[in-house]
Amino acid sequence: MEYMEGIIYPDSMLPGVAPSKRRAIYFSTAKTLAAIHRVDVNAIGLQKYGRRDNYCKRQVERWEKQYLASTGEGKPARYQRMLDLARWLKENVPEEDSSAGAGTGLVHGDFRADNLVFHPTEDRVIGVIDWELSTLGNQMCDVAYSCLPYIIDATLSERTSYGGFQHTGIPDGIPQLEEYLSVYCSFSARPWPAANWKFYVAFSLFRGASIYAGVYHRWTMGNASGGERAKFAGRIANTMVDCACDFINREHVLQKQPSMGFQVSAAPWQEFGREQEGSISTKDQGKFVPSEKVMHLRKKLMKFIEDHIYPMESEFYKLAQSTSRWTIHPEEETLKALAKKEGLWNLFIPLDSAARARKLLFEDGSLVSPGSSNDLLLGAGLTNLEYGYLCEIMGRSVWAPQIFNCAAPDTGNMEVLLRYGTKEQQKQWLVPLLEGKIRSGFAMTEPQVASSDATNIECSISRQGDFYVINGRKWWTSGAMDPRCKILILMGKTDFSAPKHKQQSMILVDINTPGVQIKRPLLVFGFDDAPHGHAEIVFENVRVPVTNILLGEGRGFEIAQGRLGPGRLHHCMRLIGAAERGMGLMVERALSRTAFGKRIAQHGSFLSDLAKCRIELEQARLLVLEAADQLDRHGNKKARGILAMAKVAAPNMALKVLDMAMQVHGAAGVSTDTVLSHLWATARTLRIADGPDEVHLGTIAKLELQRARL
Numbered sequence: 001m002e003y004m005e006g007i008i009y010p011d012s013m014l015p016g017v018a019p020s021k022r023r024a025i026y027f028s029t030a031k032t033l034a035a036i037h038r039v040d041v042n043a044i045g046l047q048k049y050g051r052r053d054n055y056c057k058r059q060v061e062r063w064e065k066q067y068l069a070s071t072g073e074g075k076p077a078r079y080q081r082m083l084d085l086a087r088w089l090k091e092n093v094p095e096e097d098s099s100a101g102a103g104t105g106l107v108h109g110d111f112r113a114d115n116l117v118f119h120p121t122e123d124r125v126i127g128v129i130d131w132e133l134s135t136l137g138n139q140m141c142d143v144a145y146s147c148l149p150y151i152i153d154a155t156l157s158e159r160t161s162y163g164g165f166q167h168t169g170i171p172d173g174i175p176q177l178e179e180y181l182s183v184y185c186s187f188s189a190r191p192w193p194a195a196n197w198k199f200y201v202a203f204s205l206f207r208g209a210s211i212y213a214g215v216y217h218r219w220t221m222g223n224a225s226g227g228e229r230a231k232f233a234g235r236i237a238n239t240m241v242d243c244a245c246d247f248i249n250r251e252h253v254l255q256k257q258p259s260m261g262f263q264v265s266a267a268p269w270q271e272f273g274r275e276q277e278g279s280i281s282t283k284d285q286g287k288f289v290p291s292e293k294v295m296h297l298r299k300k301l302m303k304f305i306e307d308h309i310y311p312m313e314s315e316f317y318k319l320a321q322s323t324s325r326w327t328i329h330p331e332e333e334t335l336k337a338l339a340k341k342e343g344l345w346n347l348f349i350p351l352d353s354a355a356r357a358r359k360l361l362f363e364d365g366s367l368v369s370p371g372s373s374n375d376l377l378l379g380a381g382l383t384n385l386e387y388g389y390l391c392e393i394m395g396r397s398v399w400a401p402q403i404f405n406c407a408a409p410d411t412g413n414m415e416v417l418l419r420y421g422t423k424e425q426q427k428q429w430l431v432p433l434l435e436g437k438i439r440s441g442f443a444m445t446e447p448q449v450a451s452s453d454a455t456n457i458e459c460s461i462s463r464q465g466d467f468y469v470i471n472g473r474k475w476w477t478s479g480a481m482d483p484r485c486k487i488l489i490l491m492g493k494t495d496f497s498a499p500k501h502k503q504q505s506m507i508l509v510d511i512n513t514p515g516v517q518i519k520r521p522l523l524v525f526g527f528d529d530a531p532h533g534h535a536e537i538v539f540e541n542v543r544v545p546v547t548n549i550l551l552g553e554g555r556g557f558e559i560a561q562g563r564l565g566p567g568r569l570h571h572c573m574r575l576i577g578a579a580e581r582g583m584g585l586m587v588e589r590a591l592s593r594t595a596f597g598k599r600i601a602q603h604g605s606f607l608s609d610l611a612k613c614r615i616e617l618e619q620a621r622l623l624v625l626e627a628a629d630q631l632d633r634h635g636n637k638k639a640r641g642i643l644a645m646a647k648v649a650a651p652n653m654a655l656k657v658l659d660m661a662m663q664v665h666g667a668a669g670v671s672t673d674t675v676l677s678h679l680w681a682t683a684r685t686l687r688i689a690d691g692p693d694e695v696h697l698g699t700i701a702k703l704e705l706q707r708a709r710l
């Protein structure tokens, strides 16, 4: 046991808690119970903690005895229906109770809302208290007991009705009983409990009644621990008995199968796992089967995002919509430190680029980055294909990539410095970028010319002695509004008279150089993407040292090719993740919302649209993985056709899936109350940014025609 700082929700209706949080709280409760039930008691030395078999039989006898001891002559009145109930229970103990096999193990014994401690800011259980009644035995008793709020409201107070959610209506956001049970079944790998549900619920009410009868008895003697509220315990005890008797007499208590379009199969845990991972698995053999190492990182990333980033999203948005929007949320830096500690850092760096930087920067031992191992700074030694499986996960939240130091445009800029930077340029700019201490921008696009054709760029870079002087206007320089942005890679012309593809150069510009004027942040469908932003910037007689040129004058196109290949693919990978998130939210909504008498998930039109989304998503994923594989094996130039295909397919697919997800959410979908609209807006820009669709389609068609001519 240890002290845990957290929240306890004493009322299972969760008054004052937002609906989305209520849902998360209930699902976390179900997962926690499943986790307790999955504990291998032998492995932790608890095999002798109790007898596993005949748990219910023994429990009914024990609680009947307790009841008899708390009621009768000279004590509170004994209720005949309670004794009838005990008899019914003894006669109806499920057969499975007599064995010590599946479904038996660690039992908490008092698993209810106010025995759970939740994280102070995230909706997940961090502690389970009050293990006084724990033992080994039939775990379905815990499950039914945890479902009692649906059947009865047993809070101690003076009321006439004690109906549970099934009587009063489910508070907004709290899942249906069926959903709650499905989550439990999925996470515990237990079959759907319909067969003996009547018994387990009746037993839970019986046990509750016996406990309350004891509380009431102690109150009559003046020593109840619950204070004055204990005076209501007698009445609740009898209400529980009545409720159990009614329950037993009901024809239907739980659907035979979980409906709502999902089936709990023989191995629901595995099913759930597969769903969570999309089509990715290491179990099979084939071309796109990630290694154990990659799968390990993937799971770690997923957990990190679920545990640390999803719960912070609304906080990040709140700051980004406030008057302090252009500042960094302190938690962002904390999470970066945590990600680094967990080895989830700079994963985008391809093997070959890491090798060059390692040689230039670290081999002579002159440069050791304080607090971080050099190997960590240069990523995990992954190929583009391997990174594909990970980058996808980061795409699920617009806030995630930067936490792992894998956000655009920093990744592309680091890639340029890794591949083409001199030792001095690397020391000055690459190292702090790798460490996540500064951020960067890429300034190519100009408002006055069609910038999808970079030969149009007009910004001039002219040499004057030991300096280059830069004049021009750029816009959509992403990340330049970020207070941590210190360096820009600028593309401009060093020689207007040279052959078309030799006029351009790239140069490093310290954002604080005199003459760099940030004019305004641009908005994407109203999103300014604070605190990073997309800036319009004027460069007026900006003087930078000649040593800031990258690779040499006239080499801008050469660098652009190197920068854009992996960078483009990273966008595609993230779009797969954004679409996966959309799918998840869409399904969750469709399963929980009722329109015209049935769940949205039960309407035929939804099912066919959902299936089509899944088909398109899987198609796009395969294309993206294939492109990454070809990039690894053949390089940028040879892989340009498939890269172009992925770049067209991924945003179009993501837009379709996210649009459908928004549709299922109704008006909420187009609001900023869900992440969908922001993910959609970002996906829409990627039909333009990093080259419009038409340019990529042109590349694909050109290659196709060339092939026909060969």
Ligand SMILES: Cc1cc2nc3c(=O)[nH]c(=O)nc-3n(C[C@H](O)[C@H](O)[C@H](O)COP(=O)(O)OP(=O)(O)OC[C@H]3O[C@@H](n4cnc5c(N)ncnc54)[C@H](O)[C@@H]3O)c2cc1C
Pocket: 409, 441, 442, 443, 444, 445, 446, 449, 450, 451, 452, 453, 475, 476, 477, 478, 479, 524, 534, 685, 688, 689, 690, 691, 692, 693, 694, 695, 698
């Ligand atoms: C959110 C966002 C972030 C961005 N971040 C950056 C950044 O960090 N740095 C940066 O430099 N730029 C950035 N950009 C700019 C982006 O790269 C350019 O918008 C893109 O290259 C297109 O250039 P353009 O806007 O000048 O469109 P134009 O070149 O004017 O093209 C407009 C349209 O013309 C059509 N077209 C163009 N070429 C063809 C063709 N060959 N065949 C048929 N039709 C064609 C297409 O429909 C195209 O959409 C960003 C843009 C957005 C929206």
